[in-house]
Amino acid sequence: MKTEVRRFPDLSELSKAAAEFITNLINTTLEDKDFFSLVLSGGNTPRRLYEILAAAPLADRVPWSRVHLFWGDERCVAQDHPDSNFKMANELLISKVALPQDNVHRIAVETGPPDEVARAYEQVLKRFFGGGSPNFDLVLLGMGKDGHTASLFPKDSVLLEQVKNVAAVYPTAASVAVPRITITFPAINRAACAMFLVSGKDKHAVFKAIIGRADRAGPTYPAALVEPREKLIWFVEDFD
Numbered sequence: 001m002k003t004e005v006r007r008f009p010d011l012s013e014l015s016k017a018a019a020e021f022i023t024n025l026i027n028t029t030l031e032d033k034d035f036f037s038l039v040l041s042g043g044n045t046p047r048r049l050y051e052i053l054a055a056a057p058l059a060d061r062v063p064w065s066r067v068h069l070f071w072g073d074e075r076c077v078a079q080d081h082p083d084s085n086f087k088m089a090n091e092l093l094i095s096k097v098a099l100p101q102d103n104v105h106r107i108a109v110e111t112g113p114p115d116e117v118a119r120a121y122e123q124v125l126k127r128f129f130g131g132g133s134p135n136f137d138l139v140l141l142g143m144g145k146d147g148h149t150a151s152l153f154p155k156d157s158v159l160l161e162q163v164k165n166v167a168a169v170y171p172t173a174a175s176v177a178v179p180r181i182t183i184t185f186p187a188i189n190r191a192a193c194a195m196f197l198v199s200g201k202d203k204h205a206v207f208k209a210i211i212g213r214a215d216r217a218g219p220t221y222p223a224a225l226v227e228p229r230e231k232l233i234w235f236v237e238d239f240d
């Protein structure tokens with residue numbers, strides 16, 4: 001796995017570069033494949049990125065009919081709740097581009113208790129990837145100031161999951177402390193590429209600890225455990 005760090009003066013420049021990277025990766029990948037599987041992240045950081053991807057010129061460069069969207073995690077709230085990761089992506093991106101509805105693989109949190117929803121999403125992934133394990137083309141990730149990513153929080157036993165690709169978690173320290181559905185490291189690390197968007201001075205020390213650590217293991221910072229098959233890129237706001 002190759003790791004690359006790209007530094008930017010602010011979130012706006014970071015988002016533009018990330019959108020350009022994603023657009024180029026989609027087009028390069030689709031030279032050899034029929035579809036591109038993209039895992040979206042939640043939270044606030046990717047908002048500007050989604051807006052840029054949804055507007056000209058980049059929106060016109062993406063063959064949306066061959067892009068399939070998934071979520072790295074979702075809060076167990078109604079689809080129209082302000083904390084819904086789907087709501088945010090739908091408003092800023094999905095509703096603005098010519099993406100077929102069948103290409104949107106939402107985590108349907110309203111269909112049952114969290115554990116059942118996790119099992120159902122596992123089946124969504126299994127069906128999409130022809131009965132096998134998911135191997136996403138790109139997983140987009142954010143990071144919290146505690147080093148969590150997706151809804152994989154420090155010291156949670158889900159960090160040790162080796163088999164399931166999707167899990168229900170009940171974080172108490174999260175900014176949005178509701179039950180959540182998250183993809184796990186088996187799903188993240190089988191992806192070809194993962195990219196972090198990290199903005200905010202309050203995350204910079206954790207970012208430097210992760211990049212600087214030799215071992216990169218340990219449940220201290222779950223983001224340190226992201227190791228996709230081919231490429232890991234950090235898009236970070238620079239505070240050095």
Ligand code: 6PG
Pocket residue numbers: 041042043044045046072073074075085141142143144148149150151
């Ligand atoms: C979520 C996210 C989560 C997020 C980080 C960073 O659903 O909360 O998937 O992992 O990426 O918490 O959030 P911000 O971008 O809002 O700082």
